[in-house]
Amino acid sequence: KAGVTQTPRYLIKTRGQQVTLSCSPISGHRSVSWYQQTPGQGLQFLFEYFSETQRNKGNFPGRFSGRQFSNSRSEMNVSTLELGDSALYLCASSPEGYNQPQHFGDGTRLSIL
Amino acid sequence: SQQGEEDPQALSIQEGENATMNCSYKTSINNLQWYRQNSGRGLVHLILIRSNEREKHSGRLRVTLDTSKKSSSLLITASRAADTASYFCAPNQGGKLIFGQGTELSVKP
Numbered sequence: 001k002a003g004v005t006q007t008p009r010y011l012i013k014t015r016g017q018q019v020t021l022s023c024s025p026i027s028g029h030r031s032v033s034w035y036q037q038t039p040g041q042g043l044q045f046l047f048e049y050f051s052e053t054q055r056n057k058g059n060f061p062g063r064f065s066g067r068q069f070s071n072s073r074s075e076m077n078v079s080t081l082e083l084g085d086s087a088l089y090l091c092a093s094s095p096e097g098y099n100q101p102q103h104f105g106d107g108t109r110l111s112i113l
Numbered sequence: 114s115q116q117g118e119e120d121p122q123a124l125s126i127q128e129g130e131n132a133t134m135n136c137s138y139k140t141s142i143n144n145l146q147w148y149r150q151n152s153g154r155g156l157v158h159l160i161l162i163r164s165n166e167r168e169k170h171s172g173r174l175r176v177t178l179d180t181s182k183k184s185s186s187l188l189i190t191a192s193r194a195a196d197t198a199s200y201f202c203a204p205n206q207g208g209k210l211i212f213g214q215g216t217e218l219s220v221k222p
Contacts, residue, residue, distance in 0.1 A: 004155075031208070033208070033209075033210070035210070035212075042212055042213070042214050042215070043201065043203075043210075043212035044212075045209045045210060045211065048208050048209070055208060056207065056208050056209050058209070088153070090155055090156065092156075092210075098143045098144070098205060098207060098208050099143055099144050099161075099163055099205075100161075101146060101158045101161045102146065102158070102210060103158055104148070104155040104156040104157075104158070105155050106154055106155040107154075107155050109153075
């Protein structure tokens with residue numbers, strides 16, 4: 001079975017731009033979660049989507065948004081990029097319920113100049 | 114604030130030795146998951162222990178969970194140089210994994 005696939009792997013943007021990151025979950029997985037990893041703040045939960053609905057949300061400003069499609073693929077969007085948005089963005093998928101492992105992709109490394 | 118707090122922050126051992134990492138958390142959880150991360154890569158899922166379980170094994174890994182003390186431990190036996198990585202515990206609070214800063218494990222050949 002293919003793992004979680006995130007594209008692109010690397011991205012360079014400038015302040016004020018917006019960016020869209022993509023995540024394809026493991027086949028059959030319906031839940032997709034997004035996390036941000038930075039050296040200062042560590043790994044932080046952004047949001048979770050299940051059956052095209054946001055089921056959980058972390059403590060990030062409204063510039064961070066996401067969506068999930070009917071095939072469970074997910075995208076996250078960050079608008080008006082700031083230098084502090086430079087991070088590794090990780091996507092994780094799990095089958096359905098909360099008592100199942102979340103499997104992560106290799107992430108998208110976003111650098112803001 | 115972070116919920117999963119790992120201890121120690123860094124651990125250096127020789128190949129063949131055992132490595133023990135501890136984790137504490139603050140609120141009630143559905144389960145607790147342990148992950149490994151090699152530099153700049155994604156997280157590799159190691160083991161999930163449910164809130165009603167006390168101990169779980171997977172190969173050279175042994176995880177314990179004490180919900181009364183809100184703590185967990187990960188034991189890696191007979192460590193190998195390839196085990197060198199950062200290890201994170203992630204208490205699962207209603208679908209949200211809440212990570213700490215991790216333990217950096219270095220296994221010297």
